[in-house]
Amino acid sequence: MSKPYYDKQGLRDWWEELQGISKENANHRGERAELRRCDNIDQIFAGAGPMFVRLCRRLPYWSQRYPEALAVLAALLARVEKCSGHSFAAQLGTPKDGLARPVMSEFRFQKMQKVTNWDELFINLRRAVDLLGNEVNVISLADTIFLWAQKLNGEIDIPEVRRLPFELAKDYYSKTLELEK
Template sequence: MSDKKVQKEFPHHRIIFDWWMGLEQHKGERAALRRCDSIDAALEQVGFHRLQFALRRLELKASSQAIANVACVLAYLKPSIDLLNEKPEQRFVKLMQECTTRLAVQMGSEREGKTEKPLISELRFQRLLQAASQADDDFSVQLRRIVRHLDGKATVNPVLVADDIFYRFWALNNPDKYHGSKSFQFKLAKDYYQEIFTYQQDK
């Protein structure tokens, strides 16, 4: 897997991390978010409102729909045993130092056994890109399926996943600003395919 550095840390990173870790104590909230079949359903959940309340105090410019997407996707990720065994005050630093790979890079990472095939197939990845341009629930559905598939196969950093989701909504709502090489689709495709190129041999 190619080396990817974590971007600068922002205050909302710690808020998201603390909320995500808190799902270990609020397992009913996690289960309820996992059962949501739409973003509208997630907007009614206490787990979503707990996260939104914390982020609103930071005046983070993110829509309720974006935050609900974050809540639903991260509900499918669970902390590793190693992370849970760390002292609480050291967990955030450990995660941000050791889990530096963005989600699309992990999607493109090679399957075990030198297969020259990515963990997430190109067909599934393209479905995600197509869904990202639509203002419906398909993006959340596709991303949740991918996260569930990766969990246990790659160490997914929930903070970086949240940042990708926020970026997608900013781009979706501001197409004149986020186009071309600044588009969400280009950002993910670049990470995904450049990771694949590190292990695939030209035929």
């Protein structure tokens, strides 16, 4: 899947700062907790603090064109405690703790694929992050959200946006099919 352009290292640095991993001022527990408590887009914007503003400054194109995408991303990354090396969708299709079923059920995955607004997307992705035990590939999650932003804004003329459901399903089902072997 072709990835949207943005400062990936800047995003990762922001996440590390939010989590207190970076060497910069690492005391953002209050803002992180505020973002984790949000249940919808309006709450994310209402509770946006200095860390959200820093994210907007690091990703100015996305903050101007798709502020909802950055709000969803900020709230979800506040929940991510560890960065995984696998794609977000592949993680959802991977068996958890040796079980013979994927982390996210096929029904929930298909439901997530059909979201039509930001609040639905946020709720479904938040559930996915929680199912993954808050260990998610930060960049893959951002790529997914930014492509979804274009999809929700009706920008289906972009080939990557048209292929988003297919690409997510391909990654997810490649892992679930391994369970059948």
